[in-house]
Amino acid sequence: MKAVTYRADDGVHVENIDIAAPGRGLVAVDIKATGVCHSDLHIVNGDWPADRPLVLGHEGAGVVSAVGEGVTELAVGDHVVLSWFAPCRRCRNCAAGRAWLCSGTTALDNTLPVGDTAFTDGQGKQIWPYLGLGTFSSRVVVPESAAIRVTPDLPFEVGALLGCSVTTGVGAVLNTARVEPGGSALVVGCGGVGLSIVLGLHLAGATTIIAADLSDEKLELARTLGATHTVNTGKTSLDTVRDDLGGVDYAFEAVGRPELIEGLPPLLRTGGCLVLAGMTAVGASCTIDPFDLADQGKSILGCNYGSSVAAVDVPRLADLYLSGRLPVDRLIGTTRPLTEAAAALDQLREGIGLRTILIPDSA
Ligand SMILES: [Zn+2]
Ligand SMILES: [Zn+2]
Incomplete structure (x- = not known):
């Protein structure tokens, strides 16, 4: 499948990569829409060090396409918004209801919870998911706690924005x-x-x-x-x-x-x-x-992350959008194919236009 990768020595590329099936506690999600956020640009600009190749993107929505062993809260076909701060659900801050301060998450290390990645490049070398997601791809494998089920009534473009901005x-x-x-x-x-x-x-x-x-x-x-x-x-x-x-x-x-x-x-x-x-x-x-x-x-x-507990706040924001109280769709500027990610990042750098949404080929 196609994905947008960042290699520190070599900038942003569209390349064909492979993805493993979801292991224990993980789910596969087919990405239907993904937003281009300033945090992606921070990586590309070199503001935040990233010494390993990454699949960029952390603001996405899609449909669960496979679930790993031990997954209990999600099923194939569920519509989900991805949260880039997958909480561990065990640390002191998670226990206190402050998931946005989770100290047990591996998302900030750009890995899945056991320190690995589902992505490999054409040579079989690992590519890492930015913020544990890597939504600039047709499919991701993420922890169950990173995929928040939402009503199928929620448009994917809106759902993507609920993932971060x-x-x-x-x-x-x-x-x-x-x-x-x-x-x-x-x-x-x-x-x-x-x-x-x-x-x-x-x-x-x-x-x-x-x-x-x-x-x-x-x-x-x-x-x-x-x-x-x-x-x-x-x-x-x-x-x-x-x-x-x-x-x-x-x-x-x-x-x-x-x-x-x-x-x-x-x-x-x-x-x-x-x-x-x-x-x-x-x-x-x-x-x-x-x-x-x-x-x-x-x-x-x-x-x-707005001092948010994604499992609580994302469905709440979805309800506010669907009731007409929070017109999130007005933030969306252009929609482009995923393969135009580099141009969308350039636009963001220059401060041109509203939020760009990228759509993978298969969406
Ligand atoms: Zn973001
Ligand atoms: Zn935690």
Whole structure:
């Protein structure tokens, strides 16, 4: 089958690879749609070291096509959304209901739970699944805990986005910040996560939603999703949030740039909260004024995967979409064949367009 791979010395390729049948506790899923996320770009850009060949992709949805021994919760034919943070279900954080902080997952090592991979290349050499998934392929083999059953009514393109960007963005609002109705918020960066934060703020009843980005196209979309104000940061300083709009209760950084992050605490009202939802390069640092934080009772919260428990949050978000309360489909820009992944990553790097969905040949 065709897959999109990344080899550190050699960039992004479409190649024919093989996939093993699912072993114990694993399921095979035929990928029907997969989103192109900034975390894939971080790998391709070299921001996050990956010294082994990877099948890229971690935002996908599809249909279970085979189950391994010991699988009890899924059956062939189930529609599933893939969660890139397959929880171990045994560690202290999993037991406490904080699956997004699981310390037993191997997903971040880009392997399956026993440290192996189902993918091999034409020479029989192992290729590793990015974040334990590798959704830029026609089929994946993943742990049962990474495949969340959803209603077949959910379109695959929407399901793919629930695998990462939407769960991260809406979760940042509902789970991490716990935004209250009537609050005011700034969202810096209107990519897939940032626009999902705008959707989440609208859903949570925030009454002032300020979207900031360099792209007028994305700001226009943010307005249609619930933003009440927009700032094109290529033309206007974010200081306008404090100087002209009185500051905000919540600020969400959804780009992952230290120079943006350090400018945000001064824009918060007393008692306000900055949520770091964008991922910086590994080892990045920034300067924060601790007196302002202590004196003004401000806080900074880290947010990985929207502080979400995928088994709980993905079906909830699917219901919100299907009831018309969370128009996730509006985040989808172009849909391309999987084989055009490299071009889609280039577009993402240049900040052009909305979320791209890739469709494998066989889907
Ligand atoms: Zn992602
Ligand atoms: Zn765990």
